[in-house]
Amino acid sequence: MAADGDKLQEFMGKMAGDMGAAMSASLVVLGDRLGLYKALADAGPSTSAGLAAKAGVNERNLREWLAAQAASGYVDYDAVSSKFSLNAEQTMVFANEESPAFMAGGFDVISAMFQDEAKVGETFKTGRGMGWHEHCPCLFRGTERFFRPGYNANLVSAWIPALDGVEAKLRQGASVADVGCGHGASTVLMAKAFPNSHFVGFDYHGPSVERARLLAAKEGVADRARFETASAKDFPGAGYGLVTIFDALHDMGDPVGAAQHIKASLAPDGTFMLVEPNACDNLKDNLNPLGRMFYSASTMICTPASMSQEVALALGAQAGEARLTQVAHEAGFTRVRRATETPFNMVLELRP
Ligand SMILES: C[S@@+](CC[C@H](N)C(=O)[O-])C[C@H]1O[C@@H](n2cnc3c(N)ncnc32)[C@H](O)[C@@H]1O
Structure with a gap:
């Protein structure tokens, strides 16, 4: 031709x-x-x-x-x-790490994608996946720095208020679990905003949990934000008023199992706030600059991470609302609603 x-x-x-x-x-x-x-x-x-x-x-x-x-x-x-x-x-x-538009941290994620390319390439042949913990440490710090600006700009002012009755509950005092919390940027932010509530961040990656503890101490919220190493399918505790997952469900091998465990850990009137990358349901509708970024990161990081764990569902970072709703229904959540969104994220409210 x-x-x-x-x-x-x-x-x-x-x-x-x-x-x-x-x-x-x-x-x-x-x-x-x-x-x-x-x-x-x-x-x-x-x-x-x-x-x-x-x-x-x-x-x-x-x-x-x-x-x-x-x-x-x-x-x-x-x-x-x-x-x-x-x-x-x-x-x-x-230059301004506190600005809602700070993006330099995202380049640490890009750096990890290059540094780990050979290892990821190997998994294309073996199909065994590659765990989050197997990546270059710059991924962990980069994710914290890349995601924090979005949380600073939206989590307390827009995302929590978009959930039915949750803001009032947190002001009064509730127990909250932040699952797959990474370095705890979201957990610490919520703990600062809601001093009457108690927060626990869970992540299977021990070094991330260590870093989250340091962050909570530095920000003066260690009294109400603690961190434990635990997987999404077996973290301890019950009667949570709110369970959150920020940009981590699609990294898990068994998102249905994780959501089932979350449902069992909630108080009867509890809420599961699921934050995932904003994506349309069909590939053809995600062929744009954001889709390019998310599919690229998903190829090098998220999809191999899920494939390395049991079930290996590999949702990918652009699963879309319909697929995520299906996961929620399979886990037993009956009410699923897109509470709000930004160009980068969709915020789903899941109720039992
Ligand atoms: C993209 S990072 C998001 C971290 C954090 N939520 C944030 O917004 O900064 C995904 C996180 O999910 C965690 N993760 C992956 N699989 C997990 C599992 N099965 N149980 C608990 N955490 C898991 C990883 O260790 C990682 O910290």
């Missing part, structure tokens, strides 16, 4: 953009790790020499990094003064 010259040119143009983005991802990780974005945000418009002195790095290396950043549109460049700067939006995305 002969290639169409115009279409080929267009496709090559797209590939030049994609390859540039892929290559520049390593520079984002480097700049984030060396504190270069934060140094530039603090310093304001700077020459490469001025910023090198402030950041304590070699000027020649930094000048090349800055040129690449300017070509990416990640920093601004003024050709008259030869100064580089971060505008307000670039600062939010790369």
